[in-house]
Amino acid sequence: MPPLHTSRLSWNNAGAPGGQPAVFQLVTRNNEAKDLAEVIVGNSFRDAEPGAFKLHPEILPIGPLVADLQFKKPVGQFLPEDAGCLEWLDAQPGRSVVSRSSHRPFLWVVRPDFAAGLSKAWLDEFQRRVGGSSMIVSRCWRTARWRASRNGVPFLCWPYFTDQFQNESYICNVWRTGLAVAPGADGVVTKEELSGKVERVLGDDGIRERVGALRDAARRSIAEGGSSHQNLMKFVELLKE
Structure with a gap:
């Protein structure tokens, strides 16, 4: 090992x-x-x-x-999966998606409780800003x-x-x-x-x-x-x- x-x-x-x-x-x-x-x-x-x-x-x-x-x-x-990203992923070129990087499409899995005190409004605004090239889901x-x-x-x-x-x-x-x-x-x-x-x-x-x-x-x-x-x-x- x-x-x-x-x-x-x-x-x-x-x-x-x-x-x-x-x-x-x-x-x-x-x-x-x-x-x-x-x-x-x-x-x-x-x-x-x-x-x-x-x-x-x-x-x-x-x-x-x-x-x-x-x-x-x-x-x-055991937790439910968020399958909403699959159609988006299928629409991207092969081997092009990461999580996360500037200038590349990314898939980011963010649990609702992932950071204490994080504002949902901030996350919603961030998702609106990157929504054209990237996707955020709760779990996949x-x-x-x-x-x-x-x-x-x-x-x-x-x-x-x-x-x-x-x-x-x-x-x-x-x-x-x-x-x-x-x-x-x-x-x-x-x-x-x-x-x-x-x-x-x-x-x-x-x-x-x-x-x-x-x-x-x-x-x-x-x-x-x-x-x-x-x-x-x-x-x-x-x-x-």
Whole structure:
């Protein structure tokens, strides 16, 4: 597994200090429960994390599982989706939409409670200003790392919570399918840094090739006879015993 600085361990990035012990205890309990399991099923695939699966052969990766058979309905989510963006997305040129960048159309998912004290009037006015080229919705499919790998989407990483720093490490240092934003000396990520990295991610041929290779590996793994498909069948047989 890729090296990770201790400051980026999940319990050190769990929001308010009071949440850190809770996340640490959760990880500890999960590790204790793992030792009792005959097998562990994971939403990943062998080509994505070969070092991790060599270290933990008891894990059966059966992913990436991100949608139904038609790749239309997301799985593993409980809040209602805002499908209003799909028609707008279909009308944009391929690989042209980001979230968010100057001078490019963007899709921005903004939860109603995403920032304490934010004025709804401000958000409504902002949406009116960018409505011609961009779209804001309350919730849609998250561009999680497995959904992105399955569909060949590069990442611009800006982690801030728990295991997102581990995701960034894989994306930027192992798979090399994206870049990370870098804050300035004052800790602020500038709009120039953000827009510049967006252009680099979208214009880098090497990133595009690696994204395509990871996408193909993900699709092979879940196809009939692929490693994840075989593991799923193995898990089914274990349930029958």
